[in-house]
Amino acid sequence: MSLETALSKPPRVINIGLDVFALELQAAGVPVIHVDWRPPAAGDPRLLALLERLEGDDEE
Protein backbone atom coordinates (compact mmCIF):
# COMPACT_ATOMS: atom_id res chain seq x y z
CA MET A 1 0.00 0.00 0.00
CA SER A 2 1.40 3.38 -0.97
CA LEU A 3 1.67 6.23 1.50
CA GLU A 4 -0.95 8.20 -0.44
CA THR A 5 -3.40 5.29 -0.27
CA ALA A 6 -2.78 4.76 3.44
CA LEU A 7 -3.39 8.38 4.25
CA SER A 8 -6.46 8.68 2.06
CA LYS A 9 -8.55 6.60 4.50
CA PRO A 10 -9.30 7.08 8.20
CA PRO A 11 -6.66 5.35 10.35
CA ARG A 12 -7.36 2.04 12.06
CA VAL A 13 -5.15 1.83 15.13
CA ILE A 14 -3.97 -0.98 17.38
CA ASN A 15 -2.16 0.40 20.41
CA ILE A 16 0.14 -1.88 22.39
CA GLY A 17 1.44 -1.05 25.86
CA LEU A 18 0.92 2.40 27.36
CA ASP A 19 -2.78 3.21 27.29
CA VAL A 20 -2.28 6.96 27.18
CA PHE A 21 -1.88 6.85 23.39
CA ALA A 22 -5.12 4.92 22.98
CA LEU A 23 -6.97 7.29 25.29
CA GLU A 24 -5.72 10.34 23.37
CA LEU A 25 -6.81 8.84 20.06
CA GLN A 26 -10.20 7.87 21.49
CA ALA A 27 -10.63 11.42 22.74
CA ALA A 28 -9.94 12.62 19.20
CA GLY A 29 -12.62 10.27 17.87
CA VAL A 30 -10.24 7.76 16.28
CA PRO A 31 -11.27 4.09 16.60
CA VAL A 32 -8.55 2.26 18.49
CA ILE A 33 -8.04 -1.22 19.89
CA HIS A 34 -5.85 -1.20 22.98
CA VAL A 35 -3.74 -4.22 23.90
CA ASP A 36 -2.76 -4.23 27.56
CA TRP A 37 0.81 -5.48 27.22
CA ARG A 38 3.82 -5.07 29.47
CA PRO A 39 7.35 -6.38 29.03
CA PRO A 40 7.76 -9.66 30.92
CA ALA A 41 8.95 -9.06 34.51
CA ALA A 42 8.93 -5.35 33.64
CA GLY A 43 12.13 -5.98 31.70
CA ASP A 44 14.16 -6.74 34.84
CA PRO A 45 17.12 -8.85 33.59
CA ARG A 46 17.66 -10.54 36.97
CA LEU A 47 14.03 -11.70 37.22
CA LEU A 48 14.02 -12.71 33.54
CA ALA A 49 17.04 -14.93 34.17
CA LEU A 50 15.31 -16.60 37.12
CA LEU A 51 12.15 -17.13 35.09
CA GLU A 52 14.12 -18.56 32.20
CA ARG A 53 15.76 -21.05 34.54
CA LEU A 54 12.39 -22.28 35.80
CA GLU A 55 10.65 -22.11 32.41
CA GLY A 56 13.55 -24.06 30.89
CA ASP A 57 12.78 -26.85 33.32
CA ASP A 58 9.41 -27.30 31.62
CA GLU A 59 11.12 -28.05 28.33
CA GLU A 60 13.08 -31.06 29.61
Place this chain on the structure above:
Amino acid sequence: MTVRAANAEALRRLLAAEPVLTDCVSAVEAIGLEPGVVLHAGPPIGWQVMCAPVQGAIVGALRYEGWASSEADALELVARGGVRLEPCHHRGAVGPMAGIITRSMPVFVLENRAFGNRACATINEGLGRVLRFGANDETVLARLAWLRDEAGPLLGKALRRSGGIELRTLMAQALQMGDEMHQRNVAASSLFVRALLPSLVREGTGAALERLTDFLAGNDQFFLNLAMAAAKAATDSLLGIPGSTVVAAMARNGAEFGIRVAGCGARWFTAPVNTPEGFFFPGFGPTDANPDLGDSAIVETLGLGGMAMAASPGAARFVGAGGVAEALRITEEMREITLGEHPYFRIPAQGDRGAPVGIDVRRVVTTGITPLINTGIAGRKAGVGQVGAGVVRAPFGCFTAALEALAADDG
Protein backbone atom coordinates in the same frame (compact mmCIF):
# COMPACT_ATOMS: atom_id res chain seq x y z
CA MET B 1 10.05 -33.76 38.45
CA THR B 2 9.71 -30.81 36.03
CA VAL B 3 8.02 -27.60 37.13
CA ARG B 4 5.18 -28.42 34.77
CA ALA B 5 4.63 -31.85 36.32
CA ALA B 6 4.93 -30.46 39.84
CA ASN B 7 2.38 -27.77 39.09
CA ALA B 8 0.01 -30.27 37.50
CA GLU B 9 0.14 -32.25 40.74
CA ALA B 10 -0.44 -29.11 42.82
CA LEU B 11 -3.43 -28.17 40.72
CA ARG B 12 -4.80 -31.71 40.91
CA ARG B 13 -4.67 -31.60 44.71
CA LEU B 14 -6.28 -28.15 44.88
CA LEU B 15 -9.16 -29.18 42.65
CA ALA B 16 -9.68 -32.60 44.23
CA ALA B 17 -9.99 -31.28 47.80
CA GLU B 18 -13.12 -32.42 49.67
CA PRO B 19 -13.51 -30.29 52.81
CA VAL B 20 -16.04 -31.74 55.24
CA LEU B 21 -17.01 -29.90 58.43
CA THR B 22 -17.09 -32.57 61.13
CA ASP B 23 -16.92 -30.98 64.56
CA CYS B 24 -16.57 -27.97 66.83
CA VAL B 25 -14.30 -28.53 69.86
CA SER B 26 -11.84 -26.53 71.93
CA ALA B 27 -8.49 -25.61 70.37
CA VAL B 28 -6.72 -27.73 72.98
CA GLU B 29 -8.72 -30.74 71.87
CA ALA B 30 -8.44 -29.99 68.15
CA ILE B 31 -4.79 -28.99 67.81
CA GLY B 32 -3.31 -29.44 71.26
CA LEU B 33 -2.69 -25.77 72.00
CA GLU B 34 -0.55 -25.41 75.11
CA PRO B 35 -1.04 -22.92 77.99
CA GLY B 36 0.57 -19.58 77.18
CA VAL B 37 0.38 -20.06 73.41
CA VAL B 38 -1.44 -17.41 71.39
CA LEU B 39 -1.99 -17.99 67.69
CA HIS B 40 -2.26 -14.96 65.38
CA ALA B 41 -2.96 -14.25 61.72
CA GLY B 42 -0.32 -14.03 59.03
CA PRO B 43 3.36 -14.93 58.93
CA PRO B 44 5.47 -14.88 62.14
CA ILE B 45 5.73 -11.51 63.90
CA GLY B 46 6.96 -10.20 67.25
CA TRP B 47 4.85 -8.27 69.76
CA GLN B 48 6.76 -4.99 69.32
CA VAL B 49 5.89 -4.62 65.64
CA MET B 50 2.32 -5.86 65.84
CA CYS B 51 -0.41 -3.37 64.93
CA ALA B 52 -2.78 -2.09 67.61
CA PRO B 53 -5.79 -4.30 66.73
CA VAL B 54 -3.67 -7.48 67.05
CA GLN B 55 -2.14 -6.32 70.35
CA GLY B 56 -5.60 -5.43 71.64
CA ALA B 57 -6.93 -8.83 70.65
CA ILE B 58 -4.02 -10.60 72.41
CA VAL B 59 -4.68 -8.61 75.59
CA GLY B 60 -8.33 -9.70 75.36
CA ALA B 61 -7.40 -13.34 74.82
CA LEU B 62 -5.05 -13.35 77.85
CA ARG B 63 -7.84 -11.96 80.04
CA TYR B 64 -10.38 -14.38 78.53
CA GLU B 65 -8.14 -17.35 79.37
CA GLY B 66 -7.59 -16.03 82.90
CA TRP B 67 -3.85 -15.75 82.31
CA ALA B 68 -4.08 -12.01 83.09
CA SER B 69 -6.56 -10.13 85.25
CA SER B 70 -6.26 -6.73 83.58
CA GLU B 71 -4.75 -5.03 80.54
CA ALA B 72 -1.72 -3.97 82.59
CA ASP B 73 -1.34 -7.51 83.85
CA ALA B 74 -1.53 -8.84 80.28
CA LEU B 75 1.09 -6.38 79.02
CA GLU B 76 3.38 -7.34 81.88
CA LEU B 77 2.92 -11.04 81.05
CA VAL B 78 3.90 -10.38 77.42
CA ALA B 79 6.87 -8.21 78.47
CA ARG B 80 8.36 -10.93 80.68
CA GLY B 81 8.05 -13.55 77.94
CA GLY B 82 5.09 -15.42 79.41
CA VAL B 83 3.33 -15.69 76.06
CA ARG B 84 4.42 -17.65 72.99
CA LEU B 85 3.19 -16.12 69.74
CA GLU B 86 2.75 -18.40 66.74
CA PRO B 87 1.00 -18.09 63.39
CA CYS B 88 -2.32 -19.96 63.13
CA HIS B 89 -0.97 -21.43 59.90
CA HIS B 90 1.76 -23.28 61.80
CA ARG B 91 -0.88 -25.23 63.71
CA GLY B 92 -3.22 -26.10 60.85
CA ALA B 93 -5.57 -23.24 61.64
CA VAL B 94 -6.72 -19.90 60.24
CA GLY B 95 -8.38 -16.84 61.77
CA PRO B 96 -9.81 -13.67 60.23
CA MET B 97 -8.31 -10.23 61.02
CA ALA B 98 -6.18 -10.55 64.21
CA GLY B 99 -6.86 -14.27 64.02
CA ILE B 100 -6.30 -14.89 67.71
CA ILE B 101 -6.76 -18.47 68.95
CA THR B 102 -6.04 -19.71 72.47
CA ARG B 103 -6.56 -23.16 73.95
CA SER B 104 -10.10 -22.90 75.35
CA MET B 105 -11.60 -21.22 72.29
CA PRO B 106 -13.95 -23.45 70.29
CA VAL B 107 -12.82 -24.14 66.73
CA PHE B 108 -14.49 -25.77 63.78
CA VAL B 109 -12.73 -28.89 62.57
CA LEU B 110 -12.66 -29.74 58.86
CA GLU B 111 -11.32 -32.83 57.17
CA ASN B 112 -10.04 -32.85 53.61
CA ARG B 113 -11.39 -36.30 52.74
CA ALA B 114 -9.39 -36.46 49.50
CA PHE B 115 -6.03 -36.32 51.30
CA GLY B 116 -6.75 -36.91 55.00
CA ASN B 117 -5.44 -33.60 56.37
CA ARG B 118 -7.42 -31.37 58.74
CA ALA B 119 -7.88 -27.62 59.24
CA CYS B 120 -9.46 -25.50 61.97
CA ALA B 121 -10.95 -22.03 62.30
CA THR B 122 -12.59 -20.06 65.07
CA ILE B 123 -16.31 -19.27 65.16
CA ASN B 124 -17.08 -15.91 63.56
CA GLU B 125 -18.06 -13.52 66.37
CA GLY B 126 -20.25 -11.22 64.26
CA LEU B 127 -19.74 -7.52 63.63
CA GLY B 128 -19.19 -4.54 65.92
CA ARG B 129 -17.00 -4.84 69.00
CA VAL B 130 -15.29 -8.19 68.52
CA LEU B 131 -11.91 -9.66 69.42
CA ARG B 132 -10.71 -10.05 65.84
CA PHE B 133 -10.72 -6.24 65.44
CA GLY B 134 -8.87 -5.75 68.74
CA ALA B 135 -11.82 -5.03 71.04
CA ASN B 136 -11.36 -6.57 74.48
CA ASP B 137 -14.00 -5.08 76.80
CA GLU B 138 -16.37 -7.09 79.01
CA THR B 139 -18.99 -7.58 76.27
CA VAL B 140 -16.32 -9.12 74.01
CA LEU B 141 -15.09 -11.44 76.76
CA ALA B 142 -18.67 -12.40 77.68
CA ARG B 143 -19.41 -13.37 74.05
CA LEU B 144 -16.22 -15.45 73.90
CA ALA B 145 -17.24 -17.21 77.12
CA TRP B 146 -20.68 -17.94 75.67
CA LEU B 147 -19.10 -19.34 72.51
CA ARG B 148 -16.88 -21.56 74.68
CA ASP B 149 -19.50 -22.71 77.20
CA GLU B 150 -22.71 -22.93 75.18
CA ALA B 151 -22.60 -22.16 71.44
CA GLY B 152 -19.45 -24.12 70.59
CA PRO B 153 -20.47 -27.33 72.41
CA LEU B 154 -23.96 -27.18 70.87
CA LEU B 155 -22.52 -26.65 67.37
CA GLY B 156 -20.21 -29.62 68.02
CA LYS B 157 -23.07 -31.88 69.08
CA ALA B 158 -25.15 -30.89 66.05
CA LEU B 159 -22.24 -31.45 63.66
CA ARG B 160 -21.47 -34.87 65.12
CA ARG B 161 -25.12 -35.85 64.83
CA SER B 162 -25.19 -34.65 61.21
CA GLY B 163 -22.28 -36.92 60.30
CA GLY B 164 -20.45 -33.93 58.82
CA ILE B 165 -21.39 -31.25 56.31
CA GLU B 166 -19.77 -31.47 52.89
CA LEU B 167 -18.68 -27.91 52.12
CA ARG B 168 -17.50 -28.10 48.50
CA THR B 169 -21.03 -28.47 47.14
CA LEU B 170 -22.36 -25.87 49.55
CA MET B 171 -19.66 -23.39 48.47
CA ALA B 172 -20.29 -24.10 44.79
CA GLN B 173 -23.98 -23.32 45.34
CA ALA B 174 -23.17 -20.14 47.25
CA LEU B 175 -20.96 -18.92 44.41
CA GLN B 176 -23.89 -19.42 42.03
CA MET B 177 -26.02 -17.40 44.44
CA GLY B 178 -23.79 -14.33 44.39
CA ASP B 179 -21.26 -14.92 47.18
CA GLU B 180 -17.52 -14.73 46.61
CA MET B 181 -17.08 -16.00 50.21
CA HIS B 182 -14.80 -13.28 51.45
CA GLN B 183 -16.82 -10.08 51.72
CA ARG B 184 -20.17 -11.67 50.85
CA ASN B 185 -21.24 -14.82 52.67
CA VAL B 186 -24.99 -14.34 53.04
CA ALA B 187 -25.86 -17.26 50.72
CA ALA B 188 -23.24 -19.60 52.18
CA SER B 189 -24.28 -18.72 55.75
CA SER B 190 -27.92 -19.42 54.89
CA LEU B 191 -27.10 -22.72 53.20
CA PHE B 192 -24.98 -23.72 56.19
CA VAL B 193 -27.78 -23.01 58.68
CA ARG B 194 -30.18 -24.98 56.46
CA ALA B 195 -27.80 -27.96 56.43
CA LEU B 196 -27.23 -27.82 60.18
CA LEU B 197 -30.80 -27.10 61.29
CA PRO B 198 -32.20 -30.67 61.46
CA SER B 199 -29.39 -31.75 63.78
CA LEU B 200 -29.33 -28.48 65.71
CA VAL B 201 -32.98 -28.59 66.73
CA ARG B 202 -32.60 -32.21 67.87
CA GLU B 203 -29.56 -31.46 70.02
CA GLY B 204 -30.48 -28.03 71.40
CA THR B 205 -33.32 -26.98 73.66
CA GLY B 206 -34.87 -23.90 75.22
CA ALA B 207 -32.99 -20.67 75.69
CA ALA B 208 -29.63 -22.09 74.58
CA LEU B 209 -31.07 -23.08 71.21
CA GLU B 210 -32.77 -19.70 70.88
CA ARG B 211 -29.54 -17.82 71.63
CA LEU B 212 -27.59 -19.83 69.08
CA THR B 213 -30.19 -19.56 66.32
CA ASP B 214 -30.48 -15.80 66.95
CA PHE B 215 -26.70 -15.55 66.67
CA LEU B 216 -26.57 -17.58 63.44
CA ALA B 217 -29.44 -15.66 61.88
CA GLY B 218 -27.87 -12.32 62.73
CA ASN B 219 -24.49 -12.73 61.05
CA ASP B 220 -24.23 -12.67 57.25
CA GLN B 221 -20.49 -13.33 57.51
CA PHE B 222 -20.82 -16.42 59.72
CA PHE B 223 -19.59 -18.68 56.91
CA LEU B 224 -16.37 -16.69 56.29
CA ASN B 225 -14.43 -18.69 58.88
CA LEU B 226 -15.70 -21.95 57.39
CA ALA B 227 -14.74 -20.89 53.86
CA MET B 228 -11.29 -20.05 55.23
CA ALA B 229 -10.94 -23.45 56.92
CA ALA B 230 -12.11 -25.19 53.74
CA ALA B 231 -9.50 -23.29 51.75
CA LYS B 232 -6.84 -24.07 54.36
CA ALA B 233 -7.69 -27.78 54.20
CA ALA B 234 -7.40 -27.68 50.41
CA THR B 235 -4.20 -25.62 50.16
CA ASP B 236 -2.27 -27.38 52.94
CA SER B 237 -2.30 -30.52 50.81
CA LEU B 238 0.04 -28.71 48.38
CA LEU B 239 2.90 -28.06 50.77
CA GLY B 240 5.99 -30.01 49.84
CA ILE B 241 5.62 -30.76 46.12
CA PRO B 242 9.24 -30.28 44.97
CA GLY B 243 9.57 -27.77 42.16
CA SER B 244 5.98 -26.51 42.20
CA THR B 245 5.59 -22.76 41.78
CA VAL B 246 1.91 -22.73 42.88
CA VAL B 247 0.97 -20.52 45.83
CA ALA B 248 -0.21 -22.59 48.82
CA ALA B 249 -1.09 -19.79 51.27
CA MET B 250 -1.49 -16.01 51.47
CA ALA B 251 -1.81 -14.32 54.87
CA ARG B 252 -1.22 -10.94 56.52
CA ASN B 253 -0.27 -9.93 60.05
CA GLY B 254 -0.85 -6.18 59.73
CA ALA B 255 2.83 -5.50 59.01
CA GLU B 256 3.86 -8.14 56.49
CA PHE B 257 2.12 -10.08 53.77
CA GLY B 258 3.35 -13.67 53.55
CA ILE B 259 2.97 -16.36 50.94
CA ARG B 260 3.84 -20.04 51.00
CA VAL B 261 4.62 -21.91 47.82
CA ALA B 262 4.02 -25.61 47.20
CA GLY B 263 7.64 -26.26 46.20
CA CYS B 264 9.10 -24.55 49.28
CA GLY B 265 7.13 -26.28 52.02
CA ALA B 266 6.34 -24.30 55.16
CA ARG B 267 8.71 -21.40 54.37
CA TRP B 268 7.22 -17.88 54.21
CA PHE B 269 8.10 -15.21 51.65
CA THR B 270 7.16 -11.80 52.96
CA ALA B 271 6.96 -8.14 52.00
CA PRO B 272 5.39 -5.10 53.72
CA VAL B 273 1.58 -5.17 53.49
CA ASN B 274 -0.41 -2.64 51.51
CA THR B 275 -3.35 -0.76 53.00
CA PRO B 276 -6.79 -1.62 51.59
CA GLU B 277 -8.74 0.97 49.62
CA GLY B 278 -12.46 0.98 49.16
CA PHE B 279 -15.69 1.91 50.84
CA PHE B 280 -15.70 3.40 54.34
CA PHE B 281 -18.58 3.33 56.78
CA PRO B 282 -20.06 6.71 57.81
CA GLY B 283 -17.69 8.63 60.06
CA PHE B 284 -14.55 6.84 58.83
CA GLY B 285 -12.07 7.47 56.04
CA PRO B 286 -8.76 6.23 54.61
CA THR B 287 -6.75 7.64 57.53
CA ASP B 288 -8.64 5.30 59.87
CA ALA B 289 -7.63 2.15 57.95
CA ASN B 290 -5.28 -0.41 59.47
CA PRO B 291 -2.78 -1.99 57.07
CA ASP B 292 -3.88 -5.28 55.52
CA LEU B 293 -4.59 -7.96 58.14
CA GLY B 294 -5.84 -11.52 58.55
CA ASP B 295 -5.59 -15.10 57.33
CA SER B 296 -8.70 -14.65 55.21
CA ALA B 297 -6.69 -14.30 51.97
CA ILE B 298 -6.55 -18.10 52.08
CA VAL B 299 -9.91 -17.99 50.25
CA GLU B 300 -8.25 -16.13 47.36
CA THR B 301 -5.58 -18.87 47.35
CA LEU B 302 -8.42 -21.26 46.46
CA GLY B 303 -9.83 -18.98 43.73
CA LEU B 304 -12.58 -17.30 45.77
CA GLY B 305 -12.88 -13.76 47.16
CA GLY B 306 -11.33 -11.18 44.83
CA MET B 307 -10.29 -13.92 42.39
CA ALA B 308 -13.99 -14.77 41.87
CA MET B 309 -15.23 -11.18 41.89
CA ALA B 310 -17.22 -11.87 38.70
CA ALA B 311 -19.49 -14.18 40.71
CA SER B 312 -20.43 -11.39 43.08
CA PRO B 313 -21.18 -7.94 41.66
CA GLY B 314 -22.78 -7.18 45.03
CA ALA B 315 -19.48 -7.73 46.78
CA ALA B 316 -17.70 -5.71 44.09
CA ARG B 317 -19.92 -2.72 44.87
CA PHE B 318 -19.53 -3.23 48.62
CA VAL B 319 -15.74 -3.18 48.43
CA GLY B 320 -15.78 -0.12 46.17
CA ALA B 321 -14.48 -2.00 43.13
CA GLY B 322 -17.26 -0.87 40.76
CA GLY B 323 -20.13 -2.88 39.35
CA VAL B 324 -20.65 -5.81 37.03
CA ALA B 325 -18.20 -4.79 34.29
CA GLU B 326 -15.37 -4.17 36.74
CA ALA B 327 -16.09 -7.44 38.56
CA LEU B 328 -15.84 -9.35 35.27
CA ARG B 329 -12.62 -7.55 34.35
CA ILE B 330 -10.99 -8.35 37.70
CA THR B 331 -11.63 -12.09 37.42
CA GLU B 332 -10.40 -12.03 33.80
CA GLU B 333 -7.21 -10.37 35.01
CA MET B 334 -6.77 -13.03 37.71
CA ARG B 335 -6.94 -15.71 35.00
CA GLU B 336 -3.61 -14.37 33.71
CA ILE B 337 -1.80 -15.48 36.87
CA THR B 338 -3.51 -18.82 37.50
CA LEU B 339 -3.01 -22.27 36.02
CA GLY B 340 -6.54 -23.64 36.01
CA GLU B 341 -10.25 -23.24 36.55
CA HIS B 342 -12.13 -24.79 39.44
CA PRO B 343 -14.43 -27.57 38.21
CA TYR B 344 -16.98 -27.00 41.01
CA PHE B 345 -16.68 -23.27 41.72
CA ARG B 346 -18.30 -21.97 38.54
CA ILE B 347 -19.20 -18.40 37.64
CA PRO B 348 -22.53 -17.98 35.80
CA ALA B 349 -21.70 -14.49 34.49
CA GLN B 350 -18.64 -15.86 32.70
CA GLY B 351 -20.38 -18.64 30.79
CA ASP B 352 -20.09 -20.98 33.78
CA ARG B 353 -16.29 -20.95 33.60
CA GLY B 354 -14.56 -22.11 36.74
CA ALA B 355 -13.06 -19.64 39.19
CA PRO B 356 -9.35 -18.94 38.49
CA VAL B 357 -7.29 -21.18 40.74
CA GLY B 358 -3.64 -22.15 41.16
CA ILE B 359 -1.75 -18.85 41.42
CA ASP B 360 1.63 -19.36 39.73
CA VAL B 361 4.54 -17.36 41.14
CA ARG B 362 6.11 -17.30 37.67
CA ARG B 363 3.01 -15.78 36.08
CA VAL B 364 2.77 -13.11 38.77
CA VAL B 365 6.40 -12.09 38.23
CA THR B 366 6.09 -12.25 34.44
CA THR B 367 2.92 -10.17 34.20
CA GLY B 368 3.38 -7.88 37.19
CA ILE B 369 -0.22 -8.71 38.13
CA THR B 370 -0.58 -9.56 41.82
CA PRO B 371 -3.58 -11.31 43.39
CA LEU B 372 -6.47 -9.02 44.29
CA ILE B 373 -7.94 -9.60 47.72
CA ASN B 374 -11.35 -8.53 48.98
CA THR B 375 -11.13 -7.56 52.61
CA GLY B 376 -12.78 -5.96 55.55
CA ILE B 377 -10.90 -2.86 56.68
CA ALA B 378 -10.02 -2.80 60.37
CA GLY B 379 -9.74 0.47 62.29
CA ARG B 380 -6.14 1.40 63.12
CA LYS B 381 -7.02 1.75 66.79
CA ALA B 382 -7.69 -1.40 68.76
CA GLY B 383 -11.35 -2.11 69.30
CA VAL B 384 -12.81 0.41 66.85
CA GLY B 385 -13.92 -2.53 64.74
CA GLN B 386 -14.54 -2.69 61.03
CA VAL B 387 -14.39 0.77 59.41
CA GLY B 388 -15.03 -0.33 55.85
CA ALA B 389 -14.49 -2.90 53.13
CA GLY B 390 -12.18 -2.77 50.19
CA VAL B 391 -9.64 -4.40 47.98
CA VAL B 392 -5.92 -4.74 48.37
CA ARG B 393 -3.14 -6.21 46.26
CA ALA B 394 -0.66 -8.79 47.48
CA PRO B 395 2.75 -7.08 47.35
CA PHE B 396 4.96 -8.02 44.39
CA GLY B 397 8.00 -8.55 46.65
CA CYS B 398 6.60 -11.81 48.08
CA PHE B 399 6.55 -13.33 44.64
CA THR B 400 10.03 -12.22 43.57
CA ALA B 401 11.41 -13.59 46.84
CA ALA B 402 9.66 -16.91 46.22
CA LEU B 403 10.92 -16.99 42.63
CA GLU B 404 14.49 -16.55 43.82
CA ALA B 405 14.12 -19.46 46.27
CA LEU B 406 12.49 -21.70 43.67
CA ALA B 407 15.25 -20.94 41.14
CA ALA B 408 17.91 -21.60 43.79
CA ASP B 409 16.31 -24.94 44.69
CA ASP B 410 16.13 -25.76 40.98
CA GLY B 411 19.91 -25.66 41.03
